[in-house]
Amino acid sequence: MAGERSKAGRRGPVLVVDDDVALRSELAEFLERMGYTVLVASDGNEALEKAQAAHPSVVVMDVGMPQLDGLRAAEILTLLRHTEQVVLMSGVPEQIAAAAERQGIAALLLTKPIDLEALLRIVDSLTLTRRPAAAGT
Amino acid sequence: MPAELTEVESREVMAPELLPLAADFVWRCGADLRIEELSPLDLGCDEAVAGVMRGIRLDRLAQRVLYPAQAAALTRLVGQRAPLRNLALSCGIGDERVLNLTLNADVSHDGEGRFSGYYGVGKLWPTDPFDERQRAEMVELLDRSEASRSREQRLREEADVLLESLRTLIQPAPLAEKCASLFGLFGRLLRFEEALVVRRRSRTECLAVVATDPALVGMNWPVGTVVQRAFAGHADVIADLSQTAEWRELPEAVRSRFRTALVAPLTIGNEAAMLIALHGAPGHFEASQVALMQRLSLAATQAFQADEQKNVLMNTAKLATLGELMTVIAHEISQPLSVISMAVKNAKLAIEAAQSRGRSSEDMPIVMNKLDRIHDQALRAGEIVTAIRTLAHPDRRTIGLKPVAVGEIIDNIRNLTEGSLRNRGIALICEQPPYCRPLRANPVSLQQVFLNLVVNARDAITESCRERSQAIKGTIHITVLDDGRSDIIYVEIADTGGGIPPDVMARIFDSFFTLKEVGHGSGLGLAICRTLMTDMGGEITARNNNMGAVFRLEIPVYRDDPNTDR
Ligand SMILES: Nc1ncnc2c1ncn2[C@@H]1O[C@H](COP(=O)(O)OP(=O)(O)O)[C@@H](O)[C@H]1O
Numbered sequence: 283m284a285g286e287r288s289k290a291g292r293r294g295p296v297l298v299v300d301d302d303v304a305l306r307s308e309l310a311e312f313l314e315r316m317g318y319t320v321l322v323a324s325d326g327n328e329a330l331e332k333a334q335a336a337h338p339s340v341v342v343m344d345v346g347m348p349q350l351d352g353l354r355a356a357e358i359l360t361l362l363r364h365t366e367q368v369v370l371m372s373g374v375p376e377q378i379a380a381a382a383e384r385q386g387i388a389a390l391l392l393t394k395p396i397d398l399e400a401l402l403r404i405v406d407s408l409t410l411t412r413r414p415a416a417a418g419t
Numbered sequence: 420m421p422a423e424l425t426e427v428e429s430r431e432v433m434a435p436e437l438l439p440l441a442a443d444f445v446w447r448c449g450a451d452l453r454i455e456e457l458s459p460l461d462l463g464c465d466e467a468v469a470g471v472m473r474g475i476r477l478d479r480l481a482q483r484v485l486y487p488a489q490a491a492a493l494t495r496l497v498g499q500r501a502p503l504r505n506l507a508l509s510c511g512i513g514d515e516r517v518l519n520l521t522l523n524a525d526v527s528h529d530g531e532g533r534f535s536g537y538y539g540v541g542k543l544w545p546t547d548p549f550d551e552r553q554r555a556e557m558v559e560l561l562d563r564s565e566a567s568r569s570r571e572q573r574l575r576e577e578a579d580v581l582l583e584s585l586r587t588l589i590q591p592a593p594l595a596e597k598c599a600s601l602f603g604l605f606g607r608l609l610r611f612e613e614a615l616v617v618r619r620r621s622r623t624e625c626l627a628v629v630a631t632d633p634a635l636v637g638m639n640w641p642v643g644t645v646v647q648r649a650f651a652g653h654a655d656v657i658a659d660l661s662q663t664a665e666w667r668e669l670p671e672a673v674r675s676r677f678r679t680a681l682v683a684p685l686t687i688g689n690e691a692a693m694l695i696a697l698h699g700a701p702g703h704f705e706a707s708q709v710a711l712m713q714r715l716s717l718a719a720t721q722a723f724q725a726d727e728q729k730n731v732l733m734n735t736a737k738l739a740t741l742g743e744l745m746t747v748i749a750h751e752i753s754q755p756l757s758v759i760s761m762a763v764k765n766a767k768l769a770i771e772a773a774q775s776r777g778r779s780s781e782d783m784p785i786v787m788n789k790l791d792r793i794h795d796q797a798l799r800a801g802e803i804v805t806a807i808r809t810l811a812h813p814d815r816r817t818i819g820l821k822p823v824a825v826g827e828i829i830d831n832i833r834n835l836t837e838g839s840l841r842n843r844g845i846a847l848i849c850e851q852p853p854y855c856r857p858l859r860a861n862p863v864s865l866q867q868v869f870l871n872l873v874v875n876a877r878d879a880i881t882e883s884c885r886e887r888s889q890a891i892k893g894t895i896h897i898t899v900l901d902d903g904r905s906d907i908i909y910v911e912i913a914d915t916g917g918g919i920p921p922d923v924m925a926r927i928f929d930s931f932f933t934l935k936e937v938g939h940g941s942g943l944g945l946a947i948c949r950t951l952m953t954d955m956g957g958e959i960t961a962r963n964n965n966m967g968a969v970f971r972l973e974i975p976v977y978r979d980d981p982n983t984d985r
């Protein structure tokens with residue numbers, strides 16, 4: 283069933299940013315299985331570099347990261363128009379929502395633990411592709 | 420102003436050798452070196468700038484020149500009353516504006532052949548003299564002027580250092596390391612002997628938290644004019660430290676080695692702090708270096724900022740409410756849970772894909788791999804829960820204080836850790852006196868404390884060897900000290916893992932403070948050690964020796980009736 287999605291040709295790219303290597307690689311693998319071209323970065327700085335080079339359609343990014351945190355990175359990515367949309371992931375979304383509002387970032391917020399189905403729906407709709415009904419789980 | 424122009428022309432200042440470039444203005448000064456006349460030749464010359472220059476004395480102009488080598492050249496030429504040739508100057512004219520100009524002039528003499536001043540032409544350059552178009556013209560000038568050449572050199576060095584410092588800032592490295600590289604880079608230009616960051620501890624106390632010389636870390640810097648001006652946001656050159664009010668209060672280590680300082684304000688979080696560069700020779704630093712010093716302080720501020728962000732969770736040691744604790748737990752545990760659910764999903768997809776292709780064996784390794792990861796992450800979540808339970812357990816204080824033989828605890832630890840230590844080439848050496856009095860402790864808690872310390876020591880040794888790309892090798896020393904008289908027995912656990920970075924020393928016992936990679940350290944080990952030790956009426960402290968970290972436990976001696984204890 284996953285195969286049907288990928289037959290339609292790769293979509294994206296989607297940039298996955300998290301400092302936790304286990305989470306980053308699982309999430310990247312999942313999106314790849316869902317037919318996306320995926321790039322990864324392990325912190326905000328790397329995310330900026332990769333996004334500048336590749337202009338991903340969506341950036342899915344953790345908030346709490348060393349060096350450059352997700353909020354700041356989202357702000358910069360949006361300002362420089364390196365991507366269409368940033369999706370932030372956090373274990374404490376309420377705090378992040380408040381902070382994002384203060385900084386005027388219109389990022390989408392996902393609560394950790396991540397609901398993969400919800401994430402996929404969001405990424406699908408942001409890349410303006412329709413999910414084949416058969417791929418439902 | 421045609422009248423002035425004709426006047427100047429009549430003095431023949433337009434002689435061709437004085438015009439290597441189109442001139443913007445003509446100027447003249449008298450024997451007292453005061454610029455009496457400065458007239459724009461075309462509209463390109465800003466009249467306001469001319470206003471600034473008029474009336475200034477040439478030798479005073481030297482004091483405004485931003486680059487010491489050129490200032491020296493100007494002073495020298497003026498002093499010798501020699502012709503000025505293609506002298507390129509950059510000077511500050513207030514409001515942080517910079518005037519870039521090139522001057523040419525011949526010496527003028529009065530009727531009896533006595534020196535009566537200079538006359539010549541000048542050209543103004545846009546604020547950035549290295550605009551590409553003008554650059555070619557400038558280079559020609561610079562080539563001819565020794566003084567100017569050293570200026571360009573300096574600019575280039577500055578640019579290199581700034582670029583390099585940016586690189587340092589985005590490297591993932593501990594704060595102390597970052598500061599060390601920044602200090603190293605800027606030290607090439609600022610030529611200080613030592614530099615330190617001083618941070619406020621309490622209202623009356625300021626401490627050096629980072630320094631180029633480890634001996635200066637932790638030093639107390641007296642709260643006086645130097646600190647106060649810096650905290651108020653001023654950058655200064657302090658030509659002679661011994662003239663300051665706080666000189667007497669400075670530690671001998673500073674007074675014996677340093678006499679002059681370059682100071683810039685710094686921010687750590689929202690807190691004012693001070694960056695100070697020191698040198699032994701009074702007058703060594705120049706006002707022109709202040710700007711660069713401020714660059715350094717900006718870079719250091721960024722390094723601190725990155726560090727604070729990394730440790731947002733570290734302050735949770737002082738968690739005030741359950742709500743705050745919940746935030747941290749939600750944050751810490753949602754991470755492994757996310758990984759688990761994703762790994763399960765991916766494993767499922769892998770199996771499905773394999774089934775649809777009718778070859779399930781190929782994907783087995785992927786699935787097995789996922790299962791391992793799921794297991795690890797579940798353990799990680801479990802560890803966090805256990806740790807929090809230990810910290811929060813209300814009955815912990817009262818249970819099980821009984822006589823404990825330290826030797827038994829150590830034997831247990833040896834059994835528990837020997838395998839994993841030997842595998843890594845780490846030796847565990849225990850020294851205890853032939854007879855040691857029993858401790859008054861909870862054996863399970865005490866064992867947990869020892870275990871945490873040995874595991875940390877093992878990790879430190881592993882990491883320090885890995886950093887130097889050496890095979891892992893090291894020693895953990897457990898020493899029991901019983902003087903047979905006092906109420907306390909000391910146990911020291913020392914390792915060869917390079918020690919604790921001085922700037923985090925104060926925070927290692929805080930909950931969730933860790934320097935380990937994400938997913939490796941929980942930052943709860945030492946917090947638990949401290950809680951358990953205090954509960955048992957003991958104490959735990961940390962310091963570094965020349966090989967690594969030393970943790971010292973103070974554990975009360977067991978007496979038959981605690982009430983008769985002296
Ligand atoms: N023996 C040691 N040598 C060097 N650093 C140490 C040592 N023990 C602890 N530390 C530092 O203290 C930090 C906190 O330790 P701890 O509270 O046990 O949490 P964790 O081990 O999960 O990081 C460690 O991340 C490490 O940076």
Ligand SMILES: [Mg+2]
Pocket residue numbers: 871874875940942943944945
């Ligand atoms: Mg630990």
